[in-house]
Amino acid sequence: MNNGNGNGNRNDDRHDNGITIRQGGPADVPAILAILDSAVVWLNGKGITAQWGTDPFTSRPKTVELVEQVAGEGIPLIAEIDGVPAGTLTLTPHPGGYVAPADEPEQYVRFLATDARFHGHGVGAALLAHAAEETRRQGVSLLRVDCFAGSEGRLVEYYERQGFTRTETFEVNDWPGQVLEQRL
Numbered sequence: 001m002n003n004g005n006g007n008g009n010r011n012d013d014r015h016d017n018g019i020t021i022r023q024g025g026p027a028d029v030p031a032i033l034a035i036l037d038s039a040v041v042w043l044n045g046k047g048i049t050a051q052w053g054t055d056p057f058t059s060r061p062k063t064v065e066l067v068e069q070v071a072g073e074g075i076p077l078i079a080e081i082d083g084v085p086a087g088t089l090t091l092t093p094h095p096g097g098y099v100a101p102a103d104e105p106e107q108y109v110r111f112l113a114t115d116a117r118f119h120g121h122g123v124g125a126a127l128l129a130h131a132a133e134e135t136r137r138q139g140v141s142l143l144r145v146d147c148f149a150g151s152e153g154r155l156v157e158y159y160e161r162q163g164f165t166r167t168e169t170f171e172v173n174d175w176p177g178q179v180l181e182q183r184l
Contacts, residue, residue: 087126
């Protein structure tokens with residue numbers, strides 16, 4: 001992990017699949033937003049418009065503010081392949097406001113996304129494994145995430161393949177969500 005300033009002074013976590021994961025910082029917010037924008041395009045290309053909508057994150061000022069806030073209060077992780085940002089997630093000690101916090105210390109996965117150019121390279125799995133390692137390192141035994149539960153539950157099943165177990169469901173307006181947890 002680096003010192004959080006995103007300037008390249010870092011101790012990378014390298015994976016056998018060519019993915020390097022580093023801790024990000026405020027300077028990485030533009031890269032995080034670019035990855036999220038790419039993910040929207042990829043999802044829309046698959047016909048999935050209900051998960052994150054059809055507009056890029058960068059075109060929604062309140063969403064940009066939320067990404068900046070979450071990155072500022074949490075631990076942004078950036079996955080790179082050959083030095084190119086390929087994916088991201090931010091670990092926070094609590095969920096977003098639409099999910100109740102756990103009754104014990106937790107780390108919560110926020111804004112997990114893979115750049116469209118790197119789908120199928122194991123970027124998301126590497127980020128989630130790193131998030132679990134970081135959670136353990138902090139002495140916390142609960143890692144949670146929430147996700148879009150529509151589209152026949154494909155994303156929920158993805159998280160289950162990554163070792164998460166379903167807990168409660170929720171809905172924000174007409175957006176169906178699923179909370180999952182992993183005990184470490």
